[in-house]
Amino acid sequence: MTSPARILVVFGTRPEAIKMFPLIHALKADERFECVVCVSAQHRQMLDQVMEIAGIVPDHDLDVMQPGQTLDGLTATLLTGLGQVMDTVSPDRVVVQGDTATAMAGALAAYYRKIPVDHVEAGLRSHNIYHPWPEEVNRKIIGTMASLHFAPTATAAAALINENIDPARVHVTGNTVIDALHWVSGEIGKRPELAGDLAALEQRFAGRRIIGVTSHRRENFGEGMEQIAQAIRRIAERPDVAVIFPVHLNPNVRHVMNERLAGLDNVALIEPLDYPHFARLLNIADIMLTDSGGVQEEAPALGRPVLVMRETTERPEGVEAGTAKLVGTDAARIVSEISTLLDDKDAYEAMARAHNPFGDGDSARRIVELLANEIG
The missing domain is CATH 3.40.50.2000 (Glycogen Phosphorylase B;)
Incomplete structure (x- = not known):
């Protein structure tokens, strides 16, 4: 039997945790994958709240949050810390989400090691590098290195293709945030005290x-x-x-x-x-x-x-x-x-009553199947 592909999932903030936990759940439930979780804790308290609710226990925790830290200081700490984790884990692929410093540094550390990096919520563009700042540039940097681009919408996919990304590497999956919202709404229905x-x-x-x-x-x-x-x-x-x-x-x-x-x-x-x-x-x-x-x-x-x-x-x-x-x-x-x-x-x-264009709650499953196709 072929060994499962080792996927290192990297995130560091509350929004990333929300959008990544449905994918982590799906990867951990699939015998084709070994899912390793690394958090930077770029945010600490709000990150931990999400992981506790979702039942995610990180395998590696960099705990980088410092009061008043600069973006360049944070980025340097993330780049070296995430690189050390990758050297320890030796993943087959790295998955990052969105547009944070953690996502950008994670993608760059993977690139330096020639590890394929896959981008959840790819292709978002405001076309103004200072709005939102620094997120717009972070995601553009990730886009230049990513192997698979999981775009939440057709508009996001088109933005990537317009930047000369190979269309065969761009996949419209919906946004995992809708998966997460459906999941937590179901949990509240079963346990109302969660939101009491x-x-x-x-x-x-x-x-x-x-x-x-x-x-x-x-x-x-x-x-x-x-x-x-x-x-x-x-x-x-x-x-x-x-x-x-x-x-x-x-x-x-x-x-x-x-x-x-x-x-x-x-x-x-x-x-x-x-x-x-x-x-x-x-x-x-x-x-x-x-x-x-x-x-x-x-x-x-x-x-x-x-x-x-x-x-x-x-x-x-x-x-x-x-x-x-x-x-x-x-x-x-x-x-x-x-x-x-x-x-x-x-x-x-x-x-x-307008139609929500961001997904149907089945995004994580689509991403897992695309990853499985990639690893063969």
Whole structure:
């Protein structure tokens, strides 16, 4: 019997963990593969929450998170640390996801060892190297080295082919984030206590339209965060609205939001949510206001309109489909767009009922079969 192919799966942040755990589950359940998991812990606490829920125990943990670290310092640490893991594991292939420093350094370390590296969520492009920063360049770097490109949508696949990637190496798989959302929703159905900590807020805000907020993008630090806080403060003046805002741990976010929004009766500034509770927030929110990438994919799967507080998005499919709308960070624009959705039923329904272009929950299985075909 042929030995199973050893696949090293590398990730380091909460969003990566969410999008990788369905693939890890699928690889570990398939006798054709030996799945080895390495986490960088580029994020620590929020990463660990996802792994615990998903039952993922890493084989290697670099634990690189340091307060105030620079991107170049982080990248250097990741590159050498991940390289050492690869030298120990000797994988047949390395799989990375998305656009983080961990993904980029993992791909580069694999390339230096001539190990094929495969890219989950390949082909996302905003075509602006500073929005989102540094993610746009990270994913372009990975794209130049990747062996297999697992594009979530036809648009992402087309972007890769336009960059002269061999079309035979590009595969539309859907996005594993939809697999993850289906899985965790099923788990909450079986164990409601997994997401029970929001019950008090649900009771407190009963009868109000709930706006869920997430914000953490580096390009919004400074004036952008000030404008976002101002918009939330203004929209919270409406008696029919409540805001639930899990505030990111980054001090560039926390300082502004705590200073500008603390004490408002219908604004709940809460700690970052673990994955089941975040899935619950998506379920109870009427509108999601975000600068995150993943929320643009997740919320439409539950019929929630998404207002994106960015000037560009590497997920134009949502904008084209009508599930998401770019609103930037100007406070007046944010307030106007939220008000339209709150007051115009037709406008709300048009976004809520639009088809989600990001997948059907079967992406991990497709990726496993493509990997199996590759190894023969």
